[in-house]
Amino acid sequence: MDNFEYLNGRLCAEEVPVTRIAEEYGTPTYIYSRDALERAYLDYAQALEGRDALVCYAVKANSNIGVLNVLARLGAGFDIVSVGELERVIKAGGDPAKVVFSGVAKREGEMRRALEAGIHCFNIESEAELDRLNKVAAELDKVAAISLRVNPDVDAGTHPYISTGLKDNKFGVAIEDAARIYAYANSLSHLDVQGVDCHIGSQLTEIAPFLDALDRLLVLIDTLASEGITIKHLDLGGGLGVCYTDEVPPTPQEYIAAVIERLGDRPLKLIFEPGRSIAANAGIMITKVEFLKCTEHKNFAIIDGAMNDLIRPALYSAYMEIIPVEVREGESRSFDLVGPVCESGDFLGKDRQLNLEAGDLLAVCSAGAYGFGMSSNYNTRNRAAEVMVDDNQIHLIRKRETVVDQLRGESVLPG
Ligand code: LLP
Incomplete structure (x- = not known):
């Protein structure tokens, strides 16, 4: 993942801080180099x-x-x-x-x-x-x-x-x-x-x-x-x-x-x-921690990216590396990173050692191949935005979908 590296503790895509992309385009978003x-x-x-x-x-x-x-x-x-x-x-x-x-x-x-x-x-x-x-x-x-x-x-x-x-x-x-x-x-x-x-x-x-x-x-x-x-x-x-x-x-x-x-x-x-x-290591998917839910048995980080956005972990038990966008000092804990979809299989990573707080951004690595292309609208979730970074430039190459986009083409029965 040469083109996605930390600079002073902040993850960059080529020359662009990933936080900037999250601010401009929201999450979850796919970022390609x-x-x-x-x-x-x-x-x-x-x-x-x-x-x-x-x-x-x-x-x-x-x-x-x-x-x-x-x-x-x-x-x-x-x-x-x-x-x-x-x-x-x-x-x-x-x-x-x-x-x-x-x-x-x-x-x-x-x-x-x-x-x-x-x-x-x-x-x-x-x-x-x-x-x-x-x-x-x-x-x-x-x-x-x-x-x-x-x-x-x-x-x-x-x-x-x-x-x-x-x-x-x-x-x-x-x-x-x-x-x-x-x-x-x-x-x-x-x-x-x-x-x-x-x-x-x-x-x-x-x-x-x-x-x-x-x-x-x-x-x-x-x-x-x-x-x-x-x-x-x-x-x-x-x-x-x-x-x-x-x-x-x-x-x-x-x-x-x-x-x-x-x-x-x-x-x-x-x-x-x-x-x-060609594509896998040219892309990451960024997602935000919505809530932490810590119980006696487990710590969950509930993130805004889900199995509909990236199905490889759920479908193939694929392991995708998940890293913080901004490194936080302090002790890590084990987290299951789960999405908002109503399925137990809705996780992007399990048992990951991270130091997290609500609002943090995470990057799922090597997500450039079989990521967005296999995404769906399950749970009527809008598909993510996609951006391509070129040196210090950010190009939006797919707008985030809207509910209006999703409902286009559907109709109710007459009368
Ligand atoms: N050519 C044919 C005829 C194929 O069926 C495939 C992939 C390729 C080329 C490209 O293969 P690659 O270089 O990407 O390995 N969704 C799965 C991968 C399915 C591959 C299907 N065929 C995954 O996320 O691991």
């Missing part, structure tokens, strides 16, 4: 310099158009999973020709829009989806570039909810069936077989599972070549982990160097779809 986003993207881009490659940022990790725009300006590609994400990329100034479209159930309308926009490739996840895309492309008199998402059946060793490369989950086609399905795809008149892709899971902290998957895909690519199907690109998905507490994941440089070594002299274009490793 432009510099952190850029550096994280460039770690990938620079490791791939001199190679035919595309870094397609996974939009789902943080889809604010302000974030997408910062990456688009650096020449990033994008990995999308819905037409909504495609519209965001276009609005943010991203190049559709650098977009790959993942997801198990793309609708016809989504395929149509993506074909019209001229995306780079559809990552196809089943035979039925091949047929659907072939039909839509034929209707538009276009040829769709495709890659098959292959499920290499490797254990990513991560949380079951974010592990996607094992055979018993819904993603991709089984590697044993891949050659047959490629032959079928190759026979369809409006499809152009371009690539192979996989995504084995998220928050991986070791290189080995990626390389196991890669080895299996390379065997497949060589088999396909012997059958006359030339694969031009290899998309290894996202998944590289980040440090939330004490994890030491490989750097993009280490990961990419290992991949390139394994490729040998195969002239494959490389595509990566990193989400978390």
Whole structure:
């Protein structure tokens, strides 16, 4: 979290004291650092310099158009999973020709829009989806570039909810069936077989599972070549982990160097779809302590940020570091940090050693990925504001939602 550091006991986002952002924009608010986003993207881009490659940022990790725009300006590609994400990329100034479209159930309308926009490739996840895309492309008199998402059946060793490369989950086609399905795809008149892709899971902290998957895909690519199907690109998905507490994941440089070594002299274009490793440590969420509720058994700090704002702790038992915005001298106590939502699962952290008083501000660290994007209106709570800091400038990139915003589109029965 290099871009979020203390200066004289006060947490700053780049050069801006976080208290100033809280005063101007209220809480809870997500704060992103432009510099952190850029550096994280460039770690990938620079490791791939001199190679035919595309870094397609996974939009789902943080889809604010302000974030997408910062990456688009650096020449990033994008990995999308819905037409909504495609519209965001276009609005943010991203190049559709650098977009790959993942997801198990793309609708016809989504395929149509993506074909019209001229995306780079559809990552196809089943035979039925091949047929659907072939039909839509034929209707538009276009040829769709495709890659098959292959499920290499490797254990990513991560949380079951974010592990996607094992055979018993819904993603991709089984590697044993891949050659047959490629032959079928190759026979369809409006499809152009371009690539192979996989995504084995998220928050991986070791290189080995990626390389196991890669080895299996390379065997497949060589088999396909012997059958006359030339694969031009290899998309290894996202998944590289980040440090939330004490994890030491490989750097993009280490990961990419290992991949390139394994490729040998195969002239494959490389595509990566990193989400978390670009956005997570480029963001924090700030929240205010409303009340302290101390009982014989427990101390609760009731904060104004809740599970609807940041669901990772409730959904995955994810540990997110929580730190004071202004360091207070004196003794710490153990607190559970709980929100105002009517659920026992509404906590952002448990058993945290802090010295707190009502009115204090806290920062939830590493919240730039899968934070705001997974937020909801549960309990009719307005979604948080989002700001991007750039040196000493603060830019509001999403206004705090209002109840009027929330009720727009709802209606009561007539008469
Ligand atoms: N490509 C595909 C096809 C994906 O499904 C994903 C993430 C990515 C790329 C980006 O993966 P990343 O580099 O961010 O690991 N909400 C969960 C994470 C879900 C990831 C889903 N797929 C969390 O908060 O931990």
